[in-house]
Amino acid sequence: MKRKDIILFMIVGTGFNSKSGDEGFRLLAQKLYSTITKIYPHHVVFFASDRSKETIGYIEELFENDNDEFIFEEDYHIVPIDAIDDFNACFEVFESKIWEFDMDITKEYQIIMDYTSGTKTMSAAMACCGMFYNKDLISVGGDRTTGEVSVGTEIINYQNLYKIYDRFAVIRIRHNFNANRFMACIETLKRIVDLNIEKESFLNLCKAYYYWDNMDFENAYSFLTKVNINQRHFIEIAVKLKKNLKALGIIVNSKSENLKNCYALASLINNSKRRAAEYKYDDAIARLYRSFELIAQIKLSKYNLISSDIDIDVLLEKNVSEDFINYLKKMEEDGKIKIGLTADFLLLNELGDDLGKYYKEHENKIKDLTQKRNNSVLAHGLESQSNEDFENFLQVVVDLALKLDKDMKRFLNETEFSKFDLKLQYNQF
Template sequence: MIHILVLSIGKQPDGPIQTIRGVRPDRVVFICSQESQDLIRSIQARVPVPDFDADRDVMVLQHRRPGSSPEASNELDRLDSVYVQASALLERLGQEHPGCRLTVDYTGGTKSMGAGLAMAAIDDPVANLQLTTLEQRVPGSTVITGHSFPVPVPTEAIHAHRLLSLELPTLLQRFDYAAAEGAIGRVRRGLQPESEAFRTLTRLETLMVALDAWDRFDHRTAVQLLNGRGREPAILALLLPLKRVVSSRKLVDARARGEDWPSMPGHGLELAEDLLRNAERRAAQHRYDDAVGRLYRAVELTAQLLLRTGVAGYVGEEGIDTSDVATERLPEILQPTYRSLHERKGVDQPLKLGLVESYELLAALLHPVGLRWKQRDENLRRALKLRNASQFAHGFEAIG
């Protein structure tokens, strides 16, 4: 693995020489001004600079001088320009040498040169930042003298702060839990496992995995992940509602009922509420087609759940399963109607009710939601017809 050293140089050779001796790179790339460019030959005379190519390995930042052309810019004092050029250099080196070890030393040069190079190194996914320190300086001077040596510059706290204060809030604001998980993992992998920041980000990463699973309706994974950390107040605030969603899901999902998913009984409609919240998140992401699909399923689930929990006085405690209607449990006055419907659909198959049929049964059982549906039947059927004729469902008609 090739080891490349990128360093900024100023007016004295001692610092860069000590840096090269301490790092012992396979290649050195200098960032300098026109005035300090000649210093490179002095450095080469005192320390080996392997595989050096002046055209390739020197980046000169133009410095405006009296009488120079108007195009010349004072890039030595322009932090943004130094940062952009240094970033491009580090990116190019990484592309030319995949898997290389890239060390950046920002000790020498102007303040803007050092700051811009350091910022570029912090933002680069490969570069390791270091600073050449010294035992003593000439009084009143910044020039390195005496023995000096390069030392690593920790950047973990910077990355963690950027993540927590800038990147993560933006991702969470748009409910992009998968991207948040990736961003946290990227920063966490650069931390020391024994550090408190590492432990904090590990907990956050697990939370993002759980939220992403919940957002994809993988309630089993989400509840199991959160259940393992249920004593934390912030986790409990998520876990308890999720357990009620799972309990609601068990009313209409045979697989969930057959497995030991942690759950907690609620009012029974939590699964439909969960879909509505999911639709809100998709709309916030401008994914309106996904939002409409979830709204449709929420309307359908509402009827299914109410037939399970809201009509016990008419059909018994088990309610009605719309995927396999037991006609004998319906009131006698309704049984002929639904036996006839079963015959039309085919008696060799379970009697299944669609969205409209489910609300019609709720109305027949005098449930308030079914009666409300019946009052708005015409408008709701028109909306469903529009949806079903569009590419959201079975057709190709435009909506709008």
């Protein structure tokens, strides 16, 4: 593996702390020199104000005393930094040099940033910049008996920022989870190393909702059962998680087909709402259309009827008119009468069912909505759907769902995804 050239960033203070004048500059130069010789970088970038540039001349002298050279522009260069107490100005100066080296396609550089010297503002800006761009940060410690690090006792401390990066990662995960970007959560979780973070439960949580969002109920339930709801990271969503777990458990394990189907329907309606929240209206309406079909199919099953294989004998038992039976027979295919959404609801109307009556009462509106869906790019056309189209379709589907089962509001509530309360905000620019 090719060794990267080390570039050492150093902020240069004035030397005016406990010492003053020439002695202060020389003392600071000795400390900076010690760091340079310990790291042995390919090149040093000094960030210095006019007042602190004198220090660098003394560093050259120290190299000469050791029969070595420290040549301007070859071994080091100076970046002027005037606003030494302006955080943003300092940050931008450091950032511009990081970009300069990172964007160099001819070489690979390892940037090490020493934030020990300089004003407090310069140090804070360099530390933040290094953290932001994931660069190696160092500080110089040693014997501080006199209040400052004594010359000759310098120790270079590499700052391991994994805890900070992991905490930023958790905040991003919470935001991505609420935005239904579950795979992004999973990829971020893989990089977390802090053992104090409940990584496995987080992974299981995100996998559960990823599968649920894709209507894979069995995998969703399996992963959600592995989440330790009592862990601190999940306290705020624990109540909702329990409801979600209950809903998935019913879909997967209930012996009542009707109950399973109603929970699955509620999941599908909530699924459509999530797509609409992402401005994916064609996708959302495609899910509503399937919900619309499913409502009719669930209700027909209560009459012992299946849309894909209508039993004429059952229709005769229910006193369905001969004309309507003949209408359905025209849809016979491969020896089976297979009917679609419109015929489903017309059949329910023939049976005197409230869902069928609702369909007939709103037939023109529903036909308009379904026609728009048919013209969608995700159906048979190339038209895009709008939020208004979605809201109109959603109203019809929810009205029918509520008529389908008296407990549908509860089903919708229990299948609505858990969301973190994002009280802790991070900089979203």
